Amino acid sequence: MDTASIITETRALLLEHYVFPDIATTLDAHLEQRLADGAYDAAKSPEELGELVTADLQSVNGDRHLRLKHHADEIPDGDDGATTQVVVKEAARSLTGVPTLRALDGGVALLELAPLLFPVEMSGDVVTAAFTLVADATALILDLRNNRGGDPFTVALICGYLFDEPTHLNTMYFRDGDSYHQSWSPAYVPGKRFGGTKPVFVLTSGRTFSGAEELAYDLQQLGRATVIGERTGGGAHPRRGFKVHAHLEATVPTGRAINPVSDTNWELVGVVPDIEVPEAEALERAHREALGR
Incomplete structure (x- = not known):
């Protein structure tokens, strides 16, 4: 497991796609520092790394759609490949x-x-x-x-x-x-x-x-x-999923909802x-x- 490459790719996806560019910049610096500090060295598996990185990704604004998500099954190639895989299985059940x-x-x-x-x-x-x-x-x-x-x-x-x-x-x-x-x-x-x-x-x-x-x-x-x-x-943020490891998916919110009545949404509340x-x-x-x- 090449932790440095996973973090580097996740940071790049944040900067390119996250709906809030200012928060993406803050998180980019945070992940860079955490990697340099050895915060992820204790992760002995992709699942453990996903948990550590997800906690860091959600540490600024609590966005629950922003994750480094572990999948037990190997993730297919292509954007949202993991979601498609899960959806087919869930639908059948x-x-x-x-x-x-x-x-x-x-x-x-x-x-x-x-x-x-x-x-x-x-x-x-x-x-x-x-x-x-x-x-x-x-x-x-x-x-x-x-x-x-x-x-x-x-x-x-x-x-x-x-x-x-x-x-x-x-x-x-x-x-x-x-x-x-x-x-x-x-x-x-x-x-x-x-x-x-x-x-x-x-x-x-x-x-x-x-x-x-x-x-x-x-x-x-x-x-x-x-x-x-x-x-x-x-x-309340629609997201896209990106494969960054055979079993890890970076889920990055690319948009936000605006209700025509309330002029806001249900994010966090x-x-x-x-x-x-x-x-x-x-x-x-x-x-x-x-x-x-």
């Missing part, structure tokens, strides 16, 4: 992200989306089928308590079933190209819409993260859903529930609220 769909008393539907919001090209048919099945429910409970994130295009597709008209959900600023990209719910969705008027409740936990947080935050800020459960993890209860009590509370509506 989780019915492509819809592990639970259940009818509750009172005509309320429970739809769990986990462990990820898989890319539309992989999950679109499954999402369509799930929302077609819940379209006639009196109220909908979306369970994101075990969702670690996913694709913003899938967030937009899901929102298409929950709004009657195209709705501005989010804007992403990307450092690469100094560009802004708006996300809207689609004008057309296959299958049946749940619609934009019936009650929607979103369940969250401290594990709810990244793209799953965007779904909860977008619906909350637009007044479309009531969030019930625990404050979420606080990761998380999505704050409208009704804060322990995650184990969230479903029962949401069902009670749905029946009350």
Whole structure:
């Protein structure tokens, strides 16, 4: 394991891609000094090195998407190769992200989306089928308590079933190209819409993260859903993954979210529930609220 080369490559990726150039410069100097001080000499494996470097990467602004992430399986070549590898395995184990769909008393539907919001090209048919099945429910409970994130295009597709008209959900600023990209719910969705008027409740936990947080935050800020459960993890920066070792991936946030209602995002603070209860009590509370509506 060539520690010096791994650190050098990670520093270069930070300087080139990190959405906050000033923080990238600070972190670059910090990693250089830590390497010179021998701080990484104690790492006897890629996993140990990843843990040490990740702690340093997150020491300035706490960005949880900024990591030197260890993967037990060898990482394929190409940007985001590790993510693609993980996504394929996770999808096969989780019915492509819809592990639970259940009818509750009172005509309320429970739809769990986990462990990820898989890319539309992989999950679109499954999402369509799930929302077609819940379209006639009196109220909908979306369970994101075990969702670690996913694709913003899938967030937009899901929102298409929950709004009657195209709705501005989010804007992403990307450092690469100094560009802004708006996300809207689609004008057309296959299958049946749940619609934009019936009650929607979103369940969250401290594990709810990244793209799953965007779904909860977008619906909350637009007044479309009531969030019930625990404050979420606080990761609002889209990231890219770069292979720097056979088992180490540098994940570097390249953008930041800007909500059209709040003009900010959920980075570090998380999505704050409208009704804060322990995650184990969230479903029962949401069902009670749905029946009350």
